[in-house]
Amino acid sequence: MSGTAKPMTGNDPILEIRDVDKAFGGVQALDRIGFALEKASITGLIGPNGAGKTTLFNVITGILAPDAGDIRFAGQSIENLEVHQRVALGIARTFQNVELFESMTALENILVGLYTRTRAGMIQSMLRLPRTRQEEARARDQAMELLNFVGLRDYAGRKSGDLPFGWQRMLEVARAMAAQPRLLLLDEPAAGLNMSETGHLGELIKEIRSQGITILLVEHDMSLTMSISDLIVVLDQGRKIAEGPPRAVQEDEAVMAAYLGKKANPTND
Numbered sequence: 001m002s003g004t005a006k007p008m009t010g011n012d013p014i015l016e017i018r019d020v021d022k023a024f025g026g027v028q029a030l031d032r033i034g035f036a037l038e039k040a041s042i043t044g045l046i047g048p049n050g051a052g053k054t055t056l057f058n059v060i061t062g063i064l065a066p067d068a069g070d071i072r073f074a075g076q077s078i079e080n081l082e083v084h085q086r087v088a089l090g091i092a093r094t095f096q097n098v099e100l101f102e103s104m105t106a107l108e109n110i111l112v113g114l115y116t117r118t119r120a121g122m123i124q125s126m127l128r129l130p131r132t133r134q135e136e137a138r139a140r141d142q143a144m145e146l147l148n149f150v151g152l153r154d155y156a157g158r159k160s161g162d163l164p165f166g167w168q169r170m171l172e173v174a175r176a177m178a179a180q181p182r183l184l185l186l187d188e189p190a191a192g193l194n195m196s197e198t199g200h201l202g203e204l205i206k207e208i209r210s211q212g213i214t215i216l217l218v219e220h221d222m223s224l225t226m227s228i229s230d231l232i233v234v235l236d237q238g239r240k241i242a243e244g245p246p247r248a249v250q251e252d253e254a255v256m257a258a259y260l261g262k263k264a265n266p267t268n269d
């Protein structure tokens with residue numbers, strides 16, 4: 001597990017993706033992908049449909065094992081760790097299709113999130129085993145703070161399934177934050193949001209960065225992605241075709257060609 005730390009200039013990376021390969025039958029979904037995420041930064045991971053973005057998320061979170069390569073988190077390889085062990089280290093995510101406990105209230109969803117860092121805590125929270133009143137009160141306070149952070153304080157008692165879709169997305173972000181992540185993976189968080197909700201989401205993501213949390217964002221809304229990201233990584237057909245600051249990537253010919261080929265331009269939206 002120790003390995004040799006790569007000497008870095010500037011901020012140490014929290015996540016290093018090294019030469020990762022993943023194939024599904026004859027499809028090379030990831031082809032020697034490598035890049036690093038600096039601490040407290042926002043990286044936008046973009047690319048046309050089928051580029052490999054979701055596959056990379058699944059490799060980072062441990063849902064899929066790569067065929068080759070390594071993922072290092074805070075300086076150590078996480079290759080052999082299970083999903084829940086990666087969560088315990090501080091890797092949290094949201095899902096493309098919101099995955100909340102619909103019959104639970106907004107508050108209860110956050111309370112579950114607060115205990116996902118330990119397996120025992122997760123099971124305990126699911127079974128609602130009694131804990132001390134003090135602990136219960138502290139957890140509720142923390143959960144309310146998180147609801148407040150995403151603007152849902154007044155809806156704590158509402159069933160999450162009854163909330164408008166845009167609010168469910170915010171609730172999912174709050175639940176992921178409840179796990180106190182060091183790295184937050186956001187999978188198309190703006191999908192289904194209107195313009196004002198998207199604006200609110202962008203502010204929220206920047207606020208999360210200012211708390212020292214690193215963000216990897218997969219998002220089809222290019223104006224959001226380009227306006228909040230420090231770094232953009234572009235995948236196309238499993239290969240990394242560009243990496244750099246938003247403006248440089250928007251002007252990159254290979255990127256434009258990849259998007260034009262798919263009838264969507266990264267400078268549009």
Ligand SMILES: Nc1ncnc2c1ncn2[C@@H]1O[C@H](COP(=O)(O)OP(=O)(O)OP(=O)(O)O)[C@@H](O)[C@H]1O
Nearest residue numbers: 024027028029047048049050051052053054055056
């Ligand atoms: N479980 C799987 N079995 C077979 N092929 C898969 C599987 N998952 C992904 N693929 C293929 O791998 C490639 C990359 O898919 P992936 O979902 O990672 O792309 P993406 O960039 O997330 O696309 P989108 O923007 O459409 O979500 C595609 O060709 C896809 O069809």
